[in-house]
Amino acid sequence: MRKRKLVLVVLLVPIITYSQGLTLTFGGGLSVPLSENNMSKYFKTTTKFMFADCWNYGFNLTAGIDYKFNEQFTAFATVDYSSFSVNKSMVLKRLRLPAGTYVQDGEFTTVAGKVGMRYYLPVYFIDRNVKPYISASAGIMNLASDKLYVLIDAYTNFVAAFKNSNVLCGSLGVGVDVIGGESSALFIQLGLDVANTKGGSLYYVPLIVGFRGAF
Numbered sequence: 001m002r003k004r005k006l007v008l009v010v011l012l013v014p015i016i017t018y019s020q021g022l023t024l025t026f027g028g029g030l031s032v033p034l035s036e037n038n039m040s041k042y043f044k045t046t047t048k049f050m051f052a053d054c055w056n057y058g059f060n061l062t063a064g065i066d067y068k069f070n071e072q073f074t075a076f077a078t079v080d081y082s083s084f085s086v087n088k089s090m091v092l093k094r095l096r097l098p099a100g101t102y103v104q105d106g107e108f109t110t111v112a113g114k115v116g117m118r119y120y121l122p123v124y125f126i127d128r129n130v131k132p133y134i135s136a137s138a139g140i141m142n143l144a145s146d147k148l149y150v151l152i153d154a155y156t157n158f159v160a161a162f163k164n165s166n167v168l169c170g171s172l173g174v175g176v177d178v179i180g181g182e183s184s185a186l187f188i189q190l191g192l193d194v195a196n197t198k199g200g201s202l203y204y205v206p207l208i209v210g211f212r213g214a215f
Contacts, residue, residue, distance in 0.1 A: 023183060025064040027210015031082040032057055037202040051202055054091055055108050058084035060206045066118075074118040078137070080171075080193075082206065084108045086148060095150060106146035110195070112169050114139030120177075129179040134172075141169035141195045143202075169195045177212065184213035 037051045064078030088103040116137025124130065144164040149157050175189030187210055194203040 023066045023068070023212055023214045025062070025066055025076065025078065025187075025210060025212045027187070027189075027208045028059065028061045029206065029208040029210075030057060031060045031084065032205045032207075033084055034205060035201060035203045037197060037200045051204075054087050054094065055084035056087050058082055058108075060208060062206075062208055062210065066212060072120050072122065074120070075115070076118060076135075076137070077115045078113075080110075080112045080114065080206070082110045082193075082204065084204075091148065091150065097150065097152070102151035104146075104149040106148045108143075108145040110141055110143055110193075112139055112141040112171075112193070114169070114171060116171070131177045131179065131185075132175070133177065134174050135189075135191075136170070136172055138168070138170045140166055141193075142166050143195065143197070165197070167195050167197050169193065175208075184211070186211055 033052045033055050035051045060080065060082040062078050062080045064076050067075045069075065084107065086103065086106040086108070089099065091103050092099060092101050114137040116135055118133050118135040120131050120133045123132065142164070143166075147159055149159055151157055171191055171193045173189045173191035175187055177185040177187045179185045187208075189206075189208045189210075191206045191208070192203060193206060194201055
């Protein structure tokens with residue numbers, strides 16, 4: 001259901017963009033979990049799950065709309081999705097179980113709706129078609145995961161169930177637009193996403209490559 005809602009939002013963004021004369025942003029890339037956040041307050045287990053330990057590198061998708069005020073300032077709204085697969089060897093280490101114990105595949109996902117501002121620096125490293133920028137945004141993030149089943153013996157399973165939660169979040173980013181036309185550009189952006197969870201600040205780094213343009 002979460003993925004269906006995300007696809008619906010992504011499909012609606014171009015329609016809104018066209019009707020309002022705004023520009024569309026779409027991209028995707030790699031997400032790297034970093035924080036030493038104590039996830040045990042979200043998992044129904046006394047085991048302390050550290051975010052960077054128990055989840056592998058993941059992928060991200062983003063879709064949004066931009067409104068350009070002038071050459072330096074652009075307001076934007078985005079819907080961002082990240083997915084991380086479970087690090088099975090670290091889960092077993094945290095549970096003090098032998099290597100080779102069965103751990104079911106699982107995903108941890110974040111879906112965030114954010115609004116923010118992008119500032120294009122008045123400098124040119126290569127030519128006037130390459131525009132570096134910094135950005136900042138804030139919003140609401142939904143955190144969720146699959147249930148993680150671990151086979152303890154032939155008769156019992158250990159289950160870690162993540163509590164679906166909505167939390168405040170923020171993002172910082174640095175990037176560059178490569179202008180390809182009057183109203184289109186390719187971009188690459190490195191960011192830092194932070195969520196204010198009950199276990200402390202949870203954060204990860206998204207690397208995004210994408211496209212901006214009017215349709």
